[in-house]
Amino acid sequence: MDAFEYQSNPSRVIFGSGTINRVPDELVRLNLSKPLILCTPQQVGQAETLRDILAGNSKLAVAGLFSEAAMHTPVEVTDRALERLRASAADCVVSIGGGSTTGLGKALSVRTGLYHLTIPTTYAGSEMTPILGETDGGRKTTRSDPAVLPGTVVYDVALTLTLPAALSATSGVNAIAHAVEALYARNANPVTNLLAREGVRALAAALPELAADPSSGPARSAALYGAWLCGTCLGGVGMALHHKLCHALGGALGLPHAETHTVVLPHALAYNAPEVPAAMRALAEVLPGSGGDAIHGLNVLLDRLPVKRGLKDLGMREADIDRAVEAALSSPYWNPRQIEKEPIRELIRRAWAGEPARADL
Ligand code: NAD
Numbered sequence: 001m002d003a004f005e006y007q008s009n010p011s012r013v014i015f016g017s018g019t020i021n022r023v024p025d026e027l028v029r030l031n032l033s034k035p036l037i038l039c040t041p042q043q044v045g046q047a048e049t050l051r052d053i054l055a056g057n058s059k060l061a062v063a064g065l066f067s068e069a070a071m072h073t074p075v076e077v078t079d080r081a082l083e084r085l086r087a088s089a090a091d092c093v094v095s096i097g098g099g100s101t102t103g104l105g106k107a108l109s110v111r112t113g114l115y116h117l118t119i120p121t122t123y124a125g126s127e128m129t130p131i132l133g134e135t136d137g138g139r140k141t142t143r144s145d146p147a148v149l150p151g152t153v154v155y156d157v158a159l160t161l162t163l164p165a166a167l168s169a170t171s172g173v174n175a176i177a178h179a180v181e182a183l184y185a186r187n188a189n190p191v192t193n194l195l196a197r198e199g200v201r202a203l204a205a206a207l208p209e210l211a212a213d214p215s216s217g218p219a220r221s222a223a224l225y226g227a228w229l230c231g232t233c234l235g236g237v238g239m240a241l242h243h244k245l246c247h248a249l250g251g252a253l254g255l256p257h258a259e260t261h262t263v264v265l266p267h268a269l270a271y272n273a274p275e276v277p278a279a280m281r282a283l284a285e286v287l288p289g290s291g292g293d294a295i296h297g298l299n300v301l302l303d304r305l306p307v308k309r310g311l312k313d314l315g316m317r318e319a320d321i322d323r324a325v326e327a328a329l330s331s332p333y334w335n336p337r338q339i340e341k342e343p344i345r346e347l348i349r350r351a352w353a354g355e356p357a358r359a360d361l
Pocket residue numbers: 040041042043070071072073097098099100101103121122123124125126127129131132133159160161162163164167171234257258
């Protein structure tokens with residue numbers, strides 16, 4: 001056994017179907033009484049259901065519902081939410097939604113010290129991380145701070161039934177990407193390795209089932225379980241090329257988060273493959289139809305999902321390839337394989353064109 005360090009992120013996790021009904025008791029046991037509910041404009045319906053459930057407990061008085069959560073946590077939205085928070089004298093925040101809404105909950109909690117209970121409804125995994133990315137005037141900054149980590153995470157499989165089929169697929173592959181990079185992280189350790197393998201196994205089996213039947217309870221349950229494990233990987237170890245590339249593509253070109261992760265993942269893995277044989281073996285074991293080749297296994301998985309395969313299909317122009325290369329190379333970071341400009345350009349070109357990933361970069 002190699003030497004390792006392991007850091008866990010303490011949070012309380014509740015998993016099941018219908019668990020939204022347990023939120024009132026969770027707040028009461030924490031001596032909290034006045035939650036501000038957070039959501040996006042698209043999820044007001046689920047947030048109102050939560051408000052009604054909370055209103056049914058005599059020890060709670062809902063402070064209000066703020067429904068302006070948006071992608072990449074813009075600070076102007078956070079500032080408006082802060083005003084609502086202060087004006088209503090809320091004593092905690094409860095976020096219900098995907099990574100965007102969790103991000104707003106984190107931004108409010110880290111600024112005010114208020115308790116954050118989150119109810120994730122996608123597979124993005126933000127709820128398990130002490131990481132917060134925020135945008136101010138188009139500039140994105142990211143910080144990692146234990147105070148960012150939500151205190152309680154309530155996973156309710158029933159709430160994920162409304163996640164559209166395409167977003168279920170890309171969000172699930174976004175989660176798989178956390179586990180893939182955890183397997184070759186600089187600070188990889190036996191615990192995150194176990195979580196990563198089990199997370200990929202659960203999601204790789206569930207996502208094609210969801211593509212065929214988005215209302216499948218068992219597949220929804222397995223996918224959310226896998227997303228929890230993969231999110232724990234993201235919160236536990238450092239990420240590398242894949243996440244940096246997606247961050248650069250999102251930041252420089254405004255490409256959508258989960259869709260970009262989905263297109264780039266097999267190509268980023270192909271780039272790193274020569275330097276990470278143990279991770280390649282571990283992934284090949286848990287990807288159905290891999291035939292012992294993790295890159296092939298990812299290609300097979302994506303073939304079975306309702307996802308776009310090229311960055312050009314997400315609105316990126318061919319002329320933007322060099323801009324993307326510059327953005328990807330602009331800030332140095334650790335990666336198992338040295339970052340070389342020409343192969344990175346070819347990686348981005350293949351991802352742009354939607355070619356299947358190949359291990360010859
Ligand atoms: P999202 O939160 O932006 O959600 C996408 C859309 O789907 C929204 O309109 C949302 O309301 C809707 N939606 C979510 N769940 C739904 C459901 N069950 N039913 C119907 N509609 C639903 O997307 P995301 O991919 O979850 O999150 C992306 C954001 O999260 C990005 O800003 C990304 O940077 C951030 N993120 C942060 C971390 C972290 O650790 N800090 C990790 C992952 C993602």
